[in-house]
Amino acid sequence: MVGRRLALLLAVALGPAGCGDASGPGEGARFFASVSAGGQHACAVSIAGDGYCWGRGATGELGDGRGGNSVSPVRLARRIALTEISAGLHHTCAVTVERALYCWGWNRYGQLGGGGTADQGVPVAIGDVAFAHVSSGWTHTCAVTPAGQAYCWGQNSQGQLGDGSTTDRTRPTAVAGGLELVAVTAGAFHTCGLARDGAAYCWGLNQLGQLGTGRTTPELHPAPVAGGVHFTAISAGYTHTCGLSADGQAYCWGSNGAGELGNGTRSDNASLAGSSTPVLVDQRVFGGIAFTAVAAGLEHTCGASTDARIFCWGRGVEGQLGDARQLDRVTPHPAIADDGAQFAAVSAGAGPFTCGVSRGNGVYCWGRGDSGELGNPTTSSSATPIRIQPTP
Numbered sequence: 001m002v003g004r005r006l007a008l009l010l011a012v013a014l015g016p017a018g019c020g021d022a023s024g025p026g027e028g029a030r031f032f033a034s035v036s037a038g039g040q041h042a043c044a045v046s047i048a049g050d051g052y053c054w055g056r057g058a059t060g061e062l063g064d065g066r067g068g069n070s071v072s073p074v075r076l077a078r079r080i081a082l083t084e085i086s087a088g089l090h091h092t093c094a095v096t097v098e099r100a101l102y103c104w105g106w107n108r109y110g111q112l113g114g115g116g117t118a119d120q121g122v123p124v125a126i127g128d129v130a131f132a133h134v135s136s137g138w139t140h141t142c143a144v145t146p147a148g149q150a151y152c153w154g155q156n157s158q159g160q161l162g163d164g165s166t167t168d169r170t171r172p173t174a175v176a177g178g179l180e181l182v183a184v185t186a187g188a189f190h191t192c193g194l195a196r197d198g199a200a201y202c203w204g205l206n207q208l209g210q211l212g213t214g215r216t217t218p219e220l221h222p223a224p225v226a227g228g229v230h231f232t233a234i235s236a237g238y239t240h241t242c243g244l245s246a247d248g249q250a251y252c253w254g255s256n257g258a259g260e261l262g263n264g265t266r267s268d269n270a271s272l273a274g275s276s277t278p279v280l281v282d283q284r285v286f287g288g289i290a291f292t293a294v295a296a297g298l299e300h301t302c303g304a305s306t307d308a309r310i311f312c313w314g315r316g317v318e319g320q321l322g323d324a325r326q327l328d329r330v331t332p333h334p335a336i337a338d339d340g341a342q343f344a345a346v347s348a349g350a351g352p353f354t355c356g357v358s359r360g361n362g363v364y365c366w367g368r369g370d371s372g373e374l375g376n377p378t379t380s381s382s383a384t385p386i387r388i389q390p391t392p
Contacts (some may be wrong), residue, residue: 011260012280017280029207031046031047031360031361031362032044032045032047032052032357032361032362032363033045033046033047033361034085034357035345035346035347035355035356035357036085036086036087036092036136037086037347037348037349037350037353037354037355037365037373038055038061038089038092038136038349038350038351038373039088039089039090039349039351040055040090040271040338040371040373041053041054041055041056041057041087041090041092041371041373042054042055042087042347042349042353042355042363042365042373042375043062043063043084043085043092043094044073044085044357044363045070045082045083045084045094046131047361048079049081049082049083049097050079050082051063051075051076051080051085051094052073052074052075052076053070053073053074053076053087053092054073054074054372054373054375054388055069055070055071055373055374055375056069056072056090056357056372056373057069057070057286058090058359059090059105059106059107059119059131060104060105060106060119060120060121061087061088061090061104061105062075062092062094063072063077063078063092063104063105063121063122063123063358064076064077064121064122065077065121065122066121066278067121069371069378070370070372071372071375071377071378072375072377072389073375073388074271074314076122076123077121077122078102078123080096080123081096081097081098082094082095082096082097082134082210082353083096084271086135086136086141087136087349087350088105088111088136088137088138088139088141088186088350089095089106089136089137089138089139090105090106091103091107091111091112091136091141091239092104092105092136092212093126093134093141094110094123094134094141095131095132095133095134095143098238099131099132099146100125100130101125101127101131101143102123102125102126102132103120103123103124103126103136103141104120104121104122104123104124105120105121107120109140109141109154109168110153110154110155110156110168110169110170110171111136111137111139111140111141111153111154111155111284112124112126112141112152113126113127113141113154113170113171113172114126114170115170115171116148117170117324117358121321127171129145129151129172130145130146131143131144131145131146131151132144132146132181133183133184134196135183135184135185135236136186137160137186137187137188137191137236138189138350139155140152140153140155140156140160140161140191141153141154141186142161142184142186142191142193143172143177143184144181144182144183144184144193147180148181148182148196149174149175149180149181150162150174150175150179150193151172151173151174152169152172152173152175152184152186152191153171154168154169154170154172155189155352156168156169156337157189158189158190158204158218159203159204159218159219159220160187160189160190160191160203160204160205161173161175162175162176162177162191162203162204162220162221162222163175163176163220163286164167164176164220164221165217165220165365168267171386175193175222176220176221176222177201177221177222179193179195179201180195180196181193181194181195181196181201181237182194182195182196183234185234185235185238185241186236187203187210187237187239187241187296188201188236188237188238188239188350189204189205190202190204190205190206190210190211190236190239190241191204191236192211192212192225192234192236192241193222193234194231194232194233194234197230197231198229198231198232198246199224199225199230199231199350200212200222200225200231200234200243201222201224202219202222202223202236202241203219203221203222203223204218204310205239206219207239208239208240208254208255208274209253209255209273209274209276209277210236210240210253210270211223211241211254211276212226212227212241212253212276212278213226213276214226214276216273216276224278225277225278226276226278227251227277227278227366229243229247229251229278230245230246231243231244231245231251232244232245233293235293235294235295235296235348236296236369237254237260237297237298237299237301237348238297238298238299238350239254239272240253240254240255240256240260240261240274240301241253241254241296242281242294242295242296242301243278243294244292244294244303247290248289248290248291248292249281249290249291250262250280250281250291250294251278251279251280251281251320252274252275252278252279252301253274253275253276253278253279254273254274254276255267255272255273255274255299256272256273256275258299258300258314258315258316258328259274259313259314259329259330259331260264260274260296260299260300260301260312260314260315261274261275261279261281261301262281262282262314262331263275263279263282263330263331264284264302265330266328266330267325271312273289273292281303281313281331281332282330282331282332282354283320283330283331283332284331285333286333286334288344289290289303289305289311290307291303291304291305291306291311292305292306293346295346295348295354296348297320297348297349297350297351297352297354298315298317298350298351298352299314299352300312300313300314300316300321300352300354301313301314301348302321302322302335302347302348302356303346304343304344304345304346304356308340308342308344308359309334309335310322310334310335310343310356310385311332311333311334311335312329312332312333312335312348312354313329313330313331313332314328315328315352316328316329317370318352318353318381318387319365319366319367319368319381319383319384320348320349320352320353320354320366320367320368321333321335321352321354321369321383322335322336322337322366322383322384322385323336323384324353324383324384325383326383335354335356335384336384336385337358337364337384337385337386337387338384338385339384341358341359341360341362341364341385342358342359342360343356343358343359343364344358344359349367351365351373352367352368353365353366353367353368353369353373353374354366354367356385358387362387362388363375363387363388364385364387364388365384365385365386365388366382366383366384366385366386367381367382368381369382372376374386374388375388375389376388377389
């Protein structure tokens with residue numbers, strides 16, 4: 001989930017891989033290259049390539065080997081040099097500089113990919129396949145190899161693994177169809193991928209049009225997103241999906257019960273359905289926005305803009321939009337950091353919170369914080385972005 005720009009890898013300067021303890025972060029951990037917001041936890045990669053997590057840790061999703069929640073970032077129990085980290089509902093996966101994949105946390109459906117269903121409190125290496133990109137969903141995980149082959153594993157009750165079946169998989173299983181993908185994004189019960197030519201494909205649950213195919217029937221194989229838009233990024237949320245075009249325009253499709261499509265409307269509470277094809281995010285309130293990233297979350301969406309702002313829309317009653325107003329929004333509104341931070345990246349959580357990375361490599365979070373997922377370091381919520389406060 002993004003976040004995080006789920007379609008593209010973020011290149012970072014990395015230190016050497018090795019082993020280490022789970023001690024709290026020092027001064028170097030105040031500076032991050034990327035962040036990913038999950039269900040009730042968040043994780044980030046430092047500019048040195050170290051992984052840190054904070055928030056809920058009851059099922060090992062923090063990866064520090066200790067268990068339990070943390071209101072401040074804790075370093076992973078294994079000192080591995082990372083290029084990317086992805087926080088799912090209650091599990092986390094990461095890709096190393098050597099293209100190795102590690103996962104940890106909740107594992108009821110085999111979403112860690114190690115062949116079993118036991119929870120893991122520390123990062124565990126997954127298989128022998130080299131991966132370039134990973135996305136942790138609610139109860140499944142997907143990843144892409146450097147050559148563009150997509151694999152998924154975990155829960156498959158709705159066909160979200162894309163292998164043509166509804167059988168759960170505890171190890172990486174190739175997505176059917178032979179598509180060459182540059183990125184994949186795992187939502188709640190659906191998944192989407194992005195081809196090199198910008199075409200988008202989705203599969204899995206589709207009762208609210210979240211696959212963007214123009215239909216509301218499920219797909220067990222990758223199906224093309226309708227509308228002919230070529231995307232540079234794509235992000236799957238709970239029951240909606242959003243993509244970014246080459247000219248910086250954001251498109252969304254699927255559910256719209258809280259205005260998460262950003263097209264100036266919201267669905268009635270009975271149907272929640274918004275659009276089964278991509279619709280342009282409306283800029284009637286704040287016009288002229290060119291987005292560099294988009295992130296679909298639980299019932300909200302956020303995007304980072306070329307002028308270093310974050311705009312959010314959809315469900316906002318818990319402060320997850322960051323605009324200091326605990327209101328739902330049907331069009332983009334800017335998040336307002338008290339210290340005037342300028343932002344380079346954003347990740348909308350599988351829970352009602354959001355995190356972003358500033359141009360100064362600080363991580364800010366906002367929304368619900370009762371499990372410590374804001375890292376600020378309390379269990380208080382916030383309707384505006386607050387910079388995380390690492391433990392000295």
